[in-house]
Every structure is written in C-alpha cells, then in structure tokens.
Amino acid sequence: MVYGASTNPERYAYKATELLLAHKHEVVLVGHKTGEVSGIPIWHGNPQLDDVHTMTLYVGPQNQGELLDYARRIKPTRIIFNPGTENPNLYCELEKVGIKVEEACTLVLLHTGQFV
Numbered sequence: 001m002v003y004g005a006s007t008n009p010e011r012y013a014y015k016a017t018e019l020l021l022a023h024k025h026e027v028v029l030v031g032h033k034t035g036e037v038s039g040i041p042i043w044h045g046n047p048q049l050d051d052v053h054t055m056t057l058y059v060g061p062q063n064q065g066e067l068l069d070y071a072r073r074i075k076p077t078r079i080i081f082n083p084g085t086e087n088p089n090l091y092c093e094l095e096k097v098g099i100k101v102e103e104a105c106t107l108v109l110l111h112t113g114q115f116v
Contacts, residue, residue, distance in 0.1 A: 001049065001076065003067075004058030004085075005029035005042045012082065013058035016106045020056075023110055028052070032063075052076040054115075056106045061087040068093050080104050 002020070006013045017037045020027050028049060029042040036042060046066060055076040057067075064087055071079060071094060078100035081087065091101045109115035 001028045001030060001052050001055045002058065003030050003055050004063075005031035005037060006058070007033070007035035007037060007042070011058070012107065016056060016058070016082075016110075019107060019110045023115070025115075032059075046070040046073075049074050054078050054080060056080040056082060057085045058082055060084055061090075064090060071099055072097055075099070078102055080106055080109070082106055 002013055002017050004013050005017060008014055013031075014037055017027055017029060017040070021038055027040055029037060029040055030047065031042040031044065034042055034044045052074050053076065055071070055078070057079055059067075064085075068090060076099060079094060080102045082105055086103055094101050106115065
C-alpha cells in the first residue's frame with residue numbers, strides 16, 4: 001500500500017507506485033485526494049483494507065495524526081518510513097501493536113532487490 005499516493009509524476013509516491021508495479025507487486029493507493037495512477041484508483045481517507053503486508057509512507061509527520069489508529073485497524077506487517085516521513089515518537093507505538101517499522105527508501109529497496 002502506498003499511503004500518501006499522488007497523481008503528480010514528480011512526487012516520490014507516484015514514482016514508487018510505478019516501480020512497485022514494474023516489480024509485479026500488488027498495489028493499493030491511499031491519498032488525500034482521489035485520482036488514479038497507472039489505472040489504479042487512489043482511495044481517499046482511511047479505507048478498510050485486509051491483508052496489507054507493507055505500507056510505504058509518503059506523508060510527513062505533520063500529516064500522520066490518524067496513522068496510528070489506521071494502522072491498528074488494518075494491521076500491516078510493516079510500515080516503511082521514507083525520507084521526510086520519519087517519526088520516532090510513532091515507531092514505539094506501532095511496534096507495541098506488532099507492526100514492524102523500517103526507516104528506508106522504497107525506491108532504493110526496489111532497485112537493490114531488498115524490498116521483500
């Protein structure tokens with residue numbers, strides 16, 4: 001799941017979406033605005049999703065107010081905090097509920113074969 005998805009090709013969330021698709025990963029997009037990327041709709045708000053393995057985060061700490069409650073509800077296995085999204089105060093709370101936290105760049109992980 002790309003959280004903070006964007007229809008702007010210049011945004012890293014957009015680039016990550018395209019690269020995830022190129023690497024044959026199933027992608028769900030969630031953003032502040034609706035739209036679509038590569039034919040995949042962007043869900044607005046915090047939709048109920050099941051079986052989310054990885055949430056790759058593209059919203060800064062100032063826009064992460066609902067993230068803890070949302071993550072508790074959908075229970076992703078891990079959340080990747082991409083550069084600019086780091087939030088050490090949130091890491092402990094996520095780990096307490098069994099969600100793995102990773103500070104990394106999804107684009108780099110994909111390009112180097114480390115996105116598992």
